[in-house]
Amino acid sequence: MSLAVRIIPRIDIKGPNLVKGVYLEGLRVLGKPEEFAKYYYENGADELIYQDVVASLYERNSLHDIISKTAKEVFIPLTVGGGIRNIEDISNILRAGADKVSINTAAIENPSFIKKASRKFGASTIVIAIEAIRQPDGTYMAFTDNGRNYTGKEAVSWAKEVESLGAGEILLTSVDQEGSGDGLNIDLISQISDSISIPVVAHGGTGKLSHVSDLFAKVPVSGVAIASLFHYDYISMNRNTDGYEKEGNIDFLKSNRILSTIQPSTINGLKKYLKDKNISCRVNE
Amino acid sequence: MNKDYKIAVIDYQMSNMFSIKNALDRLGYENEVTSDYKKIMSAQGAVLPGVGSFPDAMENIKALNLAPAIKDFISNGKPFMGICLGLQLLFSASEEFGHTKGLGIIEGTVRNFKSQPSIERIPHVGWNQIKKMNLSNEDSNDHRPLDQIMDNEYFYFVHSYFVCPENEEDILTTTTYDDFEFCSSVLSKNVFASQFHPEKSGDKGLKILTNFFK
Numbered sequence: 206m207s208l209a210v211r212i213i214p215r216i217d218i219k220g221p222n223l224v225k226g227v228y229l230e231g232l233r234v235l236g237k238p239e240e241f242a243k244y245y246y247e248n249g250a251d252e253l254i255y256q257d258v259v260a261s262l263y264e265r266n267s268l269h270d271i272i273s274k275t276a277k278e279v280f281i282p283l284t285v286g287g288g289i290r291n292i293e294d295i296s297n298i299l300r301a302g303a304d305k306v307s308i309n310t311a312a313i314e315n316p317s318f319i320k321k322a323s324r325k326f327g328a329s330t331i332v333i334a335i336e337a338i339r340q341p342d343g344t345y346m347a348f349t350d351n352g353r354n355y356t357g358k359e360a361v362s363w364a365k366e367v368e369s370l371g372a373g374e375i376l377l378t379s380v381d382q383e384g385s386g387d388g389l390n391i392d393l394i395s396q397i398s399d400s401i402s403i404p405v406v407a408h409g410g411t412g413k414l415s416h417v418s419d420l421f422a423k424v425p426v427s428g429v430a431i432a433s434l435f436h437y438d439y440i441s442m443n444r445n446t447d448g449y450e451k452e453g454n455i456d457f458l459k460s461n462r463i464l465s466t467i468q469p470s471t472i473n474g475l476k477k478y479l480k481d482k483n484i485s486c487r488v489n490e
Numbered sequence: 491m492n493k494d495y496k497i498a499v500i501d502y503q504m505s506n507m508f509s510i511k512n513a514l515d516r517l518g519y520e521n522e523v524t525s526d527y528k529k530i531m532s533a534q535g536a537v538l539p540g541v542g543s544f545p546d547a548m549e550n551i552k553a554l555n556l557a558p559a560i561k562d563f564i565s566n567g568k569p570f571m572g573i574c575l576g577l578q579l580l581f582s583a584s585e586e587f588g589h590t591k592g593l594g595i596i597e598g599t600v601r602n603f604k605s606q607p608s609i610e611r612i613p614h615v616g617w618n619q620i621k622k623m624n625l626s627n628e629d630s631n632d633h634r635p636l637d638q639i640m641d642n643e644y645f646y647f648v649h650s651y652f653v654c655p656e657n658e659e660d661i662l663t664t665t666t667y668d669d670f671e672f673c674s675s676v677l678s679k680n681v682f683a684s685q686f687h688p689e690k691s692g693d694k695g696l697k698i699l700t701n702f703f704k
Contacts, residue, residue: 208667209617209644246692251617251646276512282646282690302508304690327542329613329648330506373613373648404615427616487617487644 209487210421210479211251211428212472214435215408216241217258218287221267224258225436226351226384232258235436236443239274244439246279248472249489253283254307254376254430258351260288269301276302284332284376295322299330307332307376310349313356313363316370323371332406333372335360337393338380345393352380360393361400368401375401376430379409386412386433386466388419395424406430413468414478421484431475438469497521497703498533500560500576502550504542510573513689517700530559534568535703538683540575544586544600544651547579557593564595564681569633569702572683574649577676580683581653596678597656604650609668617644620663620674620686635675635682635702636662643694645686647674652685 216238217224223241224232235241242253253275257268265288272285285298286307295306306326312319312333323331336352337345337360345360364375377397379390389410398405404427411417411431420429470478476488497514499507501523514521514537522529530536538560540547551557564570572580581592584600592600603609619642647665652672655661662682665674675684682702688695 207618208614211616276508277516280513280516280690280692280696282648282687299506300508302512304506304509324543328650329615330541374615402611404611404613425610427611 207485209251209485210426211406212249212417212475212486213252213254213406213428213430214241214245214250214472215254215256215430215432217256217432218268218271219257219259220264221271223436225432226258235440238271239278240443241436241439242275243278244443245435245472246281249476249487250281250472251428251487252281253279255283255285255287255303256307257285257287269297272298272301272303286332286334286376291318292322292325295326295330299326305330305332305374307334309334309336312367313347313349313358316366319367319370319372323373328371328373331372332374332376333367334376334378335364335367335397336378336380337397339390339393345396348380352383361396364397364401368403372403374404374406374427376406376408379407382410383408384433385410386464388412388416389429391420391423394420394426398424398426404428412466414470414475417475418479418482418484421479422482433464433467434470434475435472437467438471441469495519495535495703496533497535497537498530498563499523500530500536500538500556501525502547502554502556504546504550506541507539509687510537510539510689513696513699517696519703525554525556525559527555527559530563531566533563536560536563536568536570538570538572538576538579539689540573540577540579542575544575544578544584544592545588545590547575548590548592551579551593560593561595567680570681571699571702572681573687573689574685577683577685578651578653580676580681581655584651586651595681596653596660596676596683598654598660600651600653602651603667603670606668606670608670611668613648613650614667615648616646617691618647618665618667618674618686619644620665622663623661624659624677631677631679633677633680633682633702635677635698637701639694639697639701645674645684645688645691645695647686649685
């Protein structure tokens with residue numbers, strides 16, 4: 206008996222749509238977040254992450270609608286991130302039906318916000334998202350806005366700081382790998398994981414099943430967040446381009462073209478693969 | 491499912507009530523989030539949910555005068571479920587931030603995982619397995635929350651503290667985290683309470699809710 210590793214589909218949201226940043230190509234519309242969420246729930250997801258990638262005030266209500274639709278149908282934990290600035294934002298997202306929030310920019314700008322939020326909502330509700338980029342000298346720096354803004358904070362010491370301020374978990378994105386399908390950044394993930402004792406969920410770079418088993422074999426992380434690998438599998442079976450023309454770039458959705466580095470899989474397929482490698486996970490038989 | 495069966499979700503104004511409410515809605519139970527004594531007492535079942543810190547929770551329970559409602563509801567013999575912090579609050583005392591008295595409905599204490607040297611990461615977050623204990627206890631009870639739930643089934647946990655019941659017969663399941671075995675649910679007469687979250691544990695979790703409230 207032991208704690209299972211967590212396999213967590215990550216759903217990036219822009220307005221009403223699920224989007225995916227395709228490596229070097231920008232955002233593509235893939236479908237409706239709540240439909241992907243329901244499918245992933247039924248397919249054995251251990252949790253879900255919603256990330257509002259634009260997080261504009263105009264689209265806040267649309268995000269709350271998506272959360273509450275999801276929470277009525279999906280009975281696993283839901284973490285929501287993107288644009289959370291204050292205690293009221295957290296309350297509103299939890300009230301809509303999320304279980305945890307993930308915070309990046311507001312934590313960097315005002316680290317005491319972590320302490321305040323953790324004390325008010327419980328440490329386990331507060332996930333700190335760290336977006337790390339490798340520097341020429343081999344160290345990693347934390348960024349905000351999907352890797353666009355330099356913060357001057359070194360990632361390992363920032364991870365230690367957020368732990369001491371009461372964060373319950375770290376969602377660690379390797380920006381260099383994200384969307385590439387080239388594999389997870391084991392060096393970064395183990396540096397962070399070794400330096401703290403709160404759970405770490407690793408994200409960015411999963412392109413095939415062996416990337417995930419390699420990660421769990423090498424680093425004692427609590428879970429992995431995965432987007433493209435699962436999304437491409439879902440859209441290969443549930444392609445729906447109707448009504449999306451006005452909502453963004455759907456060339457990708459229409460073209461049926463998949464990044465060559467990504468070998469799509471269902472969640473249950475990944476879990477069976479991990480179980481065969483003696484990695485403890487919850488499998489729907 | 492009986493539509494007339496109403497469940498009170500006890501609101502002590504700090505934890506996330508929405509998840510359990512969504513689960514009860516989905517299962518077709520009429521339910522109300524409330525801290526009103528009469529509304530709680532008139533329900534057929536009650537849930538004490540919970541996320542947050544033990545001392546803050548006890549303070550709110552005192553301020554809202556909820557202890558009489560919880561105790562009277564339980565002594566009436568109707569099914570009462572505690573979830574996560576709602577399990578811990580039923581115990582005599584907790585060591586969270588010093589020493590805080592609990593509701594004292596189940597004898598025992600609440601302790602921090604930090605006291606266990608084998609445990610490397612806190613909080614304990616994720617899906618872990620239950621081991622059924624005291625099966626004869628559940629068989630002789632009118633309430634069978636784990637009916638048709640397999641031994642070793644996975645449920646979702648998120649916590650830094652664990653309960654230590656004084657009476658072993660109160661322990662319904664245990665769970666092992668980093669080689670440390672702790673009590674993950676209790677069953678005592680009409681009270682079932684779990685450290686894991688049935689409302690966040692997929693179909694198996696929802697099954698526990700319908701097993702217990704019927």
